[in-house]
Amino acid sequence: MIEMTKRILLVCGGGAxxxxLAANIRKYAxxxxxxxxxxxxxESELSNYINDIDVLLVGPHLAYxxxxxxxxxxxxxxxxxxxxEDDYGMMNGAAVYDQIVTMLGDD
Incomplete structure (x- = not known):
C-alpha cells in the first residue's frame, strides 16, 4: 500500500x-x-474543505x-x-498530534 500524506483540518470559531495550534502540531509532526x-x-469554511481531509479536529468551544x-x-x-480543552488552551501540539495518530490508527 502506498502511504499518502494525511490531511488534517482543525477548526475553531475564527481560525486564529x-x-x-496547527503550527505547533506541524512542528512536532x-x-x-x-x-x-x-x-x-x-468552522464556517468547513464545507469548503470536508471533501479533502482525512481527519477533522474541532476546538472545544465548538462542542455545541x-x-x-x-x-x-x-x-x-x-x-x-x-x-x-487543556491541550487546546496550552497549544500542546504534541498531545494533539498523538490524538491524530490515534484517530488514524497509525500507532
Missing part, C-alpha cells in the same frame, strides 16, 4: 487560535517524520456544534473529535 498536511480554518459537524463527517467516514 486553531492556526497557532515534522520532528516525528510524519507525512501530514495540517491546516486550520474557521458536534452533532452538526458529525452530520458532515460521518457520511464520508472522516474521523472527527473535539480537541481536549
Amino acid at each position: 487560535s486553531s492556526g497557532f 515534522k520532528k516525528q517524520g510524519a507525512d501530514m498536511q495540517i491546516e486550520a480554518r474557521s 456544534m458536534e452533532d452538526e459537524i458529525k452530520s458532515m463527517t460521518d457520511p464520508k467516514d472522516i474521523p472527527m473529535a473535539l480537541i481536549d
Whole structure:
C-alpha cells in the first residue's frame, strides 16, 4: 500500500487560535517524520474543505456544534473529535498530534 500524506483540518470559531495550534502540531509532526498536511480554518469554511481531509479536529468551544459537524463527517467516514480543552488552551501540539495518530490508527 502506498502511504499518502494525511490531511488534517482543525477548526475553531475564527481560525486564529486553531492556526497557532496547527503550527505547533506541524512542528512536532515534522520532528516525528510524519507525512501530514495540517491546516486550520474557521468552522464556517468547513464545507469548503470536508471533501479533502482525512481527519477533522474541532476546538472545544465548538462542542455545541458536534452533532452538526458529525452530520458532515460521518457520511464520508472522516474521523472527527473535539480537541481536549487543556491541550487546546496550552497549544500542546504534541498531545494533539498523538490524538491524530490515534484517530488514524497509525500507532
